Structures are given as C-alpha cells and as structure tokens.
Amino acid sequence: MTSPLSLLLLALATLVTLASAASPTPYRLLPPPLDTPWTSKVGTNPWPEHPRPLLRREAWRSLNGIWTYQSAAGAAVTDATSTPPLPLEREVLVPSCIESGISGVMAMGITHMWFGRNFTVPPGWVEGARRVLMHFEAVDYEATVFVNGAWVGFNRGGYARFSVDVTERLVSGGNEVHVFVFDPTDHMRIPQGKQTNRPSHIFYTPCTGIWQTVWLESVPETYITGLDVTADMHGNLDITVHSNTNQSSPVSVTLHPPSGASTPLLTALSNNPTRHTLTTPRLWTPSTPTLYNLTISLGSDQVTSYTAFRTISQGPIHGIPRPLLNNEPVFLFGPLDQGFWPDGIYTPPTVDAMVYDLELIKSLGMNTVRKHIKIEPDLFYAACDRLGLLVLQDMPSMRRAWDDGSRPSAAEQAEFERQLRLMVEEHRNYPSIAAWVLYNEGWGQGPAGDAPEVGLTDKVRAMDRSRLVLAVTGWNDHGAGDFHDNHHYAEAQCGTPWSSLPSTPYDGRRIAVQGEFGGIGLRPADENLWPLPDAVATINQTYELHNAGPASYHYRAHQLLSQLREQVVRYACSGAIYTQTSDVEGEVNGLVTYDRRAVRVDKEAWKKDVEALYQAASARA
Template identity: 35%
Template sequence: MRSFDTPSAPYPRPQMVRQQWASLDGWWEFAFDDANLGLSERWFDGRELPQRILVPFPYQSRTSGIGSREIHEVMWYSRSFDVPYGWDSGALLLHFGAVDYRADVWVNGRVAGRNRGGHVPFSFDIAPYLRPGQNRVTVRVEDRQDPYQPRGKQSASGTPVRIYYYCTSGIWQNVWLEPVAPLRIDYLRVVEADPGGTLAVTVHLHGPFSEWEAELDVFDDLDSTHVCASTWTSSRGASLELRTRIPDPKPWSPNAPHLYGLRVRLLHRGQLVDSVESYVGLRTIELKDGWFHLNGKRTFLLMALDQGYWPDTLLAAPSDDALREDVVWAKRFGFNGVRKHQKIEHERWLYWCDRLGLMVWEEMPNARSWSEESEERLEIEWLRAVMRDANHPAIVAWVPVVESFGFPELIRHPHQHDFLERMVSRTRLVDSTRPVIDNDGWQHTDVTDVCTIHDYSHPVEALLERYASTRLNGLPPETGWHKGKALFLPGAQYRGQPIVFSEVGGYLLAPERPERRRDRLYDHYGNVRNEDELAQRYRTLMEGLGSLPFLAGLCYTQLTDVEHEQNGLMTIDRVPRLPPEQLAALHRTLWPDL
C-alpha cells in the first residue's frame, strides 16, 4: 500500500527511498486556537476539530480549503488512520516534510515528539503509541509573528508589503508513514562522487549491532544496467564507508545531467533487514583564479532568482509537476542555475534540478532581528537543511545569511561578525565540497568563498560606471549599491574570490494603480511600462554585464512575479513576459560556453 489519499504522488524524500510508505496528505480536521485553550482543554485527546483543511497546504492558501489571510498564531490538526496489515511488527516512522514553526505531535493522546524549525523535515517512531484498529494523530503548531525566528520573506504584518509576502503557517510539506526495521539505515551520505568515477558513500545505521553486512549496487540511470558494486562486513559499529569505482564514468553537468542509481542493502546474519534507493551525480565544483570550475572546466553561473511561490498555495508547491515545471522554465530561458531565495525548497524540486540539470544556490530563510537565541535557531535549522540536501549534485553553493537579515549591527557588534564566520566554518564541517557565501549581497567577512554583490543601479550605464575601476584592477568597490553599505566588514578584505552579481536587474512593471507607486519597491528597482521596454532593458543589461571581464556569475531578479513584486520574467501564474527562446539565444551569444 503506497498511499491513503494520493496514490500517484511520488515518494517525498528522493535521496533515500523505501518502497513501502503511505501518504497522510489529504483532508485533516483543523482549528484555530487564538485563545490558546487547546492544551488545557486537551484537544489532543480525541477531540474532533470543527474545520477541515487540505494538507499539506497552509491555512492562508486558497487550496487549503480555509483561505484566511488573517494572522492566527496557534492552530491544531488531527486525523485518524489505520495501520496497514503487517506494519505493526517493527518501527513505524511518522514523517513531516516541514511545519512552520513549532510542532507538538500526539498519537492516541500521548506525546510522540516535538520540533522547532519551519523549513526542515522531522520524524518520530510512533510504534509505541499505536493501538489495534484506528489510530489518531494530532498536531499543535505555533507560528508567532516573531522577528527572532527564521521566517524568510513572510510578512510580520501578515500583508504583502515591499519585499514581504503572506505567511505560510502550519503543515506545508508532505506527511507520511513508513514502516522500518528496528535495525535499519538512518542516513546515506555521498562523500565523494568524482567525474573520474570514484564513488564513496557513508552509511549511518540506526544503532550499532554485530554480524551485519552492507551492500552497495550502482546502476546506470539511462537503462538500469548494473555497473558496479561494493560490500562491507563488520562485527560492530554504527557507520561504514562503501567505496567503488564506476567504469566509463559519465559526469553530471547542466547540459548532460547524468545520474547513477544507488541501492544500499543491510543484512544481518545473512538476512535482508533494510533496503534504500538513492542516486548520485558525478561532479566537482571548485574555485580557481576567481572563477567557478565545474568538473575542472571554467563555468559562468547564469542564474535567476527563484522564490518558489504560487498564487493559490503560497510557499507550498501545488504539485510535483509544478516543481518540475519551474525547473523546465528556468532552463528554457537559458539559465544554467537558480538562486533559491529565502526558502528551503521541497526536496522534490532539488530532485528535478538534479534530473534535468540546473545548478542551485541553497539559501536559509533568515530572521528579522538579532538575539543570542535567534542565532541558535538559525544555526541549528540551517545545519539540518545542509544535512538534508548535501547529496544533491545540483547544489553548488551554500548561503546561510543574506543582506545582513537579522544582523543589523554587524559593523558595531563584533559578536554578530563572529557569528557569520562561525556559520561558514560549521557549514564547511558538514560539507566541505561546496563554496559557502557568508552574507550574500554585502558586508562580507574574511571567510566568504565568493564575493557577492547586489546591485540594482539603473540605467545600465550607471551600473557599469560603478565598476569601471574593477575592469582595470580586478578589485571590487569598497561600498555597494544599497545605502552605501560596505562590501566587506571592517578588518576584512577582498582576497581574489569569484565576483558574482547575485542580484541584478529586477525591472518592475509600472503599476496600473497610482497608489501602488508609494510602495518603496519603486525607490530601488528600475521601472518599465510594458513587455517591449522590458525586452530592451533586459538585452541592454545582459550585454553590459557580458562586457565585464571580472564577472564570474550573475543572478537576475527574478524568475516569476511574487504578489505585488511584479518583476518576473513570468507572471506568478507562469505566463512568460518575454519569449524564452529569444532570451536563451541572447545568453548563448554572450556566454557561448553555457
């Protein structure tokens, strides 16, 4: 039995797939708890909730069946389910893809677990709480209008204004059940996937036990041909490394996104106890002489800013097809990468980036204000995100902080400066194979791997004039575009890193309603009156950027409109404003190696 409500839905976790699972997506009971009475009144103890909500869509979205844009900081979910036959003999994991922000989970009235962090997955073994027949799961969620919690672009007022949008509260990614053995595989980590064919996978087990054996099989993704294998036998321990060499290897790149299927089997005394499927792309990303090198070849990063936002479902993806289509659109426009902005996207989107060939900068949603607790919240959730996504070949950079969001006193507060450096160091400890950008846009520390610049100067001539000296000496200006912020913090300096305009362009369609011009967006971005003017401005901008010999990459703002921020190459409904093929041809003319 694959699913209760969505039999055609793909398994939500593409890098660690088991064949048996059941979706809990669908209609749940639901209630707001503005008076915060649910705990004292024991709503978790079998009480029927009065409303109905379609999980995994936030209550603010129309698709959820609720569609309220009002702020409710406490909400409850509940549903009943039957455990499929044979699933009660071992552990039964209850998975949540993401719940924003704090979640308490009960099964049959007993606490099964808690989580804090709105953008990362969590799971509990609920086998100890099950009973014969029908079971009931209840979830209490808190999503406070708290400036100290990582919230990304979600508006603190609940209303879209400037660069902020409607909130996405509660369950907003898949919920599912998965039967597993008590002795099982907990985590796979690809530690080496070299274009030359060397492959190393670390297998982490749920616990140490004796007389076990692990087997790794590698399959060619094109035709499922078995290409190589590796076996490890151990008498003790809870982790191991499986190494093999793939014959006639096919590297992964945006133009040739070849993947190899993986199967890891765990045996205990010769008996199969667990089997997990995954995949890998053979590729390296390195920084040399101020440039990115993909698989040893100098590569220009031509990216679009992607906020992963839909009109009817907000930050929750409407479907797996919708995630795939956004990747297809980016490639049709001729981009070889995207910068996913202030969002940890559903892992199925990363699967499609891997599958179709699109490089990704992954970025943590930031808080708005600083405190010691906000630092702790950010760090813990970010490292969990890196752990979740480290196996995806499409990801080529990590971005823990953007535009000093949540760190307003970087210049005057050494502690905040030090924290940025620690975030880079700790990210590297989890994954040392990719570059880390400390604070995307400006106010960099000494440890950033890339010098990123956000610059919306317009007209194009003004932008090019700002970097006239950089053409000559290769050194970026001391101050950036926005309010004269320093590009590097005091005591730090540019050290030859690749220079990337990681936000540029952003041409807004002039609003039909004059009152919308009062929005401060129009103080920063250039304006265009229609699509023809947008096409001319875009061409002029790209031709100007293509003339900068020091530029290692750029990110155009943005792929789609988001609410009132109408500066997308497509509308929020994914209708192109400019012919994708024409832009792709322009990109290939300016950067032939794309």
C-alpha cells in the same frame, strides 16, 4: 397535547443539530485572489509522490489529504497531558499553508492551531519487530505530535523534516494523529525568510501549518536512517550508511548506471565511511545531467537512492578566482527563485507546477537557480538534478537587523545555527546544489560590525567539503567564504572596481558574482495580477518599472544582459542572478507572471543574450 408527528419532527431536528455540531465543516477549495493553471488540479489527494527520492522504500503510505483543523488562539502545549478539543471544527487540506485558498481556511494572523486525522496501518506493518514511522517533511513553525492521545514528538523549525516512531501508540483498527502547531512569524526572531503578517513590496504572505507531505513508513527492527553520499569527477564514491543502532552491520551497495548492467559495488559496515572508485564515470553537468541509481541493503531493509559524479571547486584561471565544475570554469547564470504561489503561498499546487518553473528557467538557456531564503520540498532538488540546474541554496533568514536595531541573542543565534546545520545535513546529497548561502543582505546577521558568517563558514565547510560557501550575498561582507557578491539594481556591478553602497568593490581574492540585479518590471494584465489593494499599491516600488509597454521592457532587458556581458569580458565576473523567476504579489519583475500564465520575457532574445554570456566567459577562460 403534542402530536406524534410533531415529536418525530422534533427528534429528527435534534439529531440533525447534534450531527452538525459533531461534524466538521466540509473542506472546499477557496478561490484564491489569483489562481494558476494547476489550482483546479489539486483535488483531495495532493502531492501523492514519494517525498524523499534519496531514501525510498516500497512500504510507505501518504497521509496527505483531508485533515481537520481548529484555531487555538492563545493556547499552548507544554507537556504530554495536553489534548485537543474534539472534534475539530473544520476540514483542511494537508499539505498547505492555512493562509492559502488551497487549504480551505485562508486565514491570516493565527499563531496556535490543531490539526488531526484518522489513519490505518496496512496489515503486516507491525508484524514481528517491525516499526512504523510517521514523517513530517515540514511544519511551520513548532509541531507537537500526539497519536491516539499520547505525546510522541516535538519539532521546532519551519523547513526541516522530522520523524516520530509511533509503533507503541498504535491500536488495532483505526488510529488518530493530532498536531499542535505554533507559528510566531513576526513575533519572534526566527528563520522565516520573506514571510510576514504585514505583506509589503519584497515581503509576502506567510505560511503557517503543515505545508509539506506527511507520510507513514514501515521499517524492520534494524533499519537505514540516512545516507551520506559524495561522488566526484575522478569516480570516487564515498558513502556512509547510517542505521538506528550504534552497531556496525554488513551493508551492500549496488550501482545502477544510466545504461548497461548494474554493478554490485561493495559490502561495507553501517555507520562507517567507505570509498569505492569507479573507472571512467559519466560526469554530471548542466548539459549532461547524468545520474546513477543506488540500491542499499542492510539486513532485511532495502532503500533506493541516486548520486552523480561531479566535482565543484574554485581555482585561479589566468589569475582570477573562478567557480569550477569538474575542474572546468563554469559561468553561473540564473534567476532568483522565491518559490511563492498565489494559490498555495509556500506549497506549490502540484509537483508539475513546481517543475514548470524549473523547466522555464532551463528553456531560457540558464544553468543556475538561486533558491532565495526558502527551502523547498526534496522533489525540487531532485528535479534540478534531473534537469541540470546548479542550485545556490539560501539559508532562510531571521528578521533584518535594521528592523529593531538589535543583534540576535545568543539563543537566537544558536537556533539559527542549528537549523542551518539541518539544512546542510538534509540536502548535501543532492548533486545539483553547488553552494550554501548563509546570509542575505545582512538580514539577521546583526549590526554592520558583526561577522558571525566567519565562524559559520568554517562550520559549514566542516560538514560539507564538496561545495562552495557564499557567506554573505549583498553586503555586510567581511571577507569570508568563496565569493565576493554584489547586489545592485538594475545594472550589474559584477567583479568591477566600483560599487554602489552598501555593496563593496570587488576585492580580487574570491569569486566575483552578482547576487542580484535586473528586477525590471512590467505591469501585467489585470487577470494576471495579484489583486490585493496593498500589493497593487506597491507596484511602483518595483526596482525599475516600465510603463511604456513591452518594447521598452524587452530593450532594457537586452541592455542589462549586454552590460553584464561587457563586465564578463572586461572584469572578473563569474556569475549573476537575475531577479526573478516569477512575479510575487506586488512585485511585477518576473520572467513569468505570478499566476504562471504569461511569460513576460522575449524567449528567443533572452536565450541569445544568455548564450552570449557563456561565450564571453568561455573566451576569458
């Protein structure tokens, strides 16, 4: 006969078993192969900052933090009847890449997955005719969103933001959101940049999942959906306030200068372009990054934003095409910035970590950053605006043409163009962005005879006439765009009458820049090294590896910058991009190590050499 105590113990054990089966595995930060000074600061409330500095309301709430997660290998969501398996089996941190230690998953090769979390809506957010929007800043690659079991939206593209109106699906009390994610990475030709499930040398660990901020926002029935703002050196402020209706409603715009009283500028109509001219504006430059705040009101809706007065163009200086900032020649110099992190992969551990890289670039005297085939969170571009860094923004590339010898299909090309259009539309209000970069070294461009960049250049210019277009950086150049761009390691070939294949000699019709050069490497101490064996094995593929120690490395860096200066003096060189900001996995050629703990370059010597470049360019002008 079973004793009452035994029955009680059996019942308790059963309850514990049921409870554990129903509860997801708790989140914990997994030790990444290499951490950074910010890894331990991530916590469970990551990226609490408002994610869109150019369109900000007060009524918002972050949904970042602990979500639940489950792999759904081989699954597919095809219609509104699909439902997630509940409960999901483990907790995960959002935003993050599931391949990262910060995510708490740190798994590779997963293509299908579910994410979910509970959320509440603050009182008053749905009173009257107000709407509640759910925003996703970036999900890689396809996202299908359900609220309280009902389908509310779908998005394709790993870098573009999207929003869904969840008002009609909300219930009183608690709500649930679930997101089904599909990320093909290497299995389809998509805009993916340098992500791969087979990391090696210049291709790195991929990012899958909800890798940027998720948040809620309350808006009135008629509300501002977006702004187009351009301000030039002559004080012309062109602004279009877009609303969620086709009606033209009164809009008021107030300008807040860096100092002095705010100025009510104008009353305009929504969905219509309007110009106001400001006398004697303070201009934005890398040395004086002056920003003007804006307040825009449409009925009961009010948003804040900012802009800067500056003009980016090109023109001949002594017969040589030059990039111009406010009608003055500007020599563009800065690093190739890949935006990879050992603890977060694509997602920087914190905003402070992301800004550290930019402050390091600025501290070395540089005025430019080439954002290399990745699109960052909006706070990255806001920091460049604030610090005074000109951005050459790459479009994330499709797979390299020579991987399989084929050209993109019509559907693949159309999707690439759609996502290119989104990149321009979403970021064209950031004053720091100086040029759009369409293709990198022929990746996804097609065989050498193809020239899709010719038509794309015209389309991008039609969308944004306030910036330059770098149609092709590296090679497969067919004369399109504002730049002739050479890649060569380690020495530059900037505006020179010679080149090394597959680049071409400078053609004299466009601005001459060195899109990539340098890349010299120095193996860091083991504690600063990405320790995965496959990555360590490719260190010797670094463009030029210095095994003799720092003295040799510093001398070579000075020599390369001196050679570049001579090309500025002698030829048509108007800018150059040095590879690169930080080490990335098996590449050990950064200004700083991958963990951001050891600055590799001699900072004072580097600043002197960079200043010598600017002086040489100024003398030519």
